[in-house]
Amino acid sequence: MVTRALDVVVLGAPGAGKGTQAKRLAKEFNLFHVATGDLLREEVAKGSELGQQAARFMQRGELVPDELVAQMLVGRLHSQRGMAGCVFDGYPRTQAQAELLDGLLAELGRRVDVAVYLEVSDDEIVSRLGGRRTCPRCGAVFHVRTQPPAQEGLCDVCGTALVVRDDDREDIVRQRLAVYRSHTEPLLQLYAGRGVLRRISGEGSPEQVFGRLAEAVRGGRGH
Ligand code: AMP
Numbered sequence: 001m002v003t004r005a006l007d008v009v010v011l012g013a014p015g016a017g018k019g020t021q022a023k024r025l026a027k028e029f030n031l032f033h034v035a036t037g038d039l040l041r042e043e044v045a046k047g048s049e050l051g052q053q054a055a056r057f058m059q060r061g062e063l064v065p066d067e068l069v070a071q072m073l074v075g076r077l078h079s080q081r082g083m084a085g086c087v088f089d090g091y092p093r094t095q096a097q098a099e100l101l102d103g104l105l106a107e108l109g110r111r112v113d114v115a116v117y118l119e120v121s122d123d124e125i126v127s128r129l130g131g132r133r134t135c136p137r138c139g140a141v142f143h144v145r146t147q148p149p150a151q152e153g154l155c156d157v158c159g160t161a162l163v164v165r166d167d168d169r170e171d172i173v174r175q176r177l178a179v180y181r182s183h184t185e186p187l188l189q190l191y192a193g194r195g196v197l198r199r200i201s202g203e204g205s206p207e208q209v210f211g212r213l214a215e216a217v218r219g220g221r222g223h
Helices: 018-029 037-044 050-060 067-080 095-107 121-128 170-184 186-193 206-220
Strands: 010-012 033-035 086-091 114-119 133-134 141-144 199-200
Touching: 010 018, 010 186, 018 033, 018 086, 018 206, 033 037, 033 067, 037 050, 037 067, 037 086, 050 067, 067 095, 114 121, 114 206, 121 133, 121 170, 170 186, 170 206, 186 199, 199 206
Parallel strands: 010 086, 010 114, 033 086, 114 199
Antiparallel strands: 133 141
16 A cells, blocks of 8 residues: 655644644654754754844744745755655745745645644733743753643753743744734635645643644545
8 A cells, every 4th residue: 555645734823832743743643843943943053144044033023034944944855755744833834935835745746735723812822932941952842830841940851951932032922923913824724725724722731632633634634
């Protein structure tokens, strides 16, 4: 039996749980996790030319220009030829990015099979991001209330001191939410029009959300 690749886009406001859920989804379905936010933070940490350019936008809670993100993504996808498929986390965020992704996948004989939208209220988002703590070394994510590390302030995975991401400050969070509403929300219509959108509640425990997500992906696989 020949199994086709499976490509999943995870959509949701900042703080909707895309990162946590997308990582788990990739593991469970044996897919490659592509998180443009993580890739950009790696470039910033390395101090590369791209990272220096991107940092200016990220600090303000704005989108990094499409061309810069595209450069990074193209490199990643081309190193993934022949893979079982990808979970795209934080990409696409604009109409132009969605078109680019379609083109890149088409070159590989693939397409977006399922776009999952994690729905979370604004109040919940502000509370989640306020308590979020991130490991600057390995990228693991915790929450002071709902997912505390075993030892306060230290990463469970690598023991590094956890930090609050610069763009998780409340004023920047509000800006990121506004950007999300204007640029990224319209993508829901695009994927709904193709019949690949699945809306699920992103509220509840991470296990509950993952249960809904896995079901939505399995259900959408054969469209
Ligand atoms: P995230 O970790 O997905 O919340 O992304 C953090 C920040 O990285 C965003 O606020 C943007 O500044 C930038 N970023 C991540 N992904 C993209 C993308 N697909 N397009 C433009 N900017 C992005």
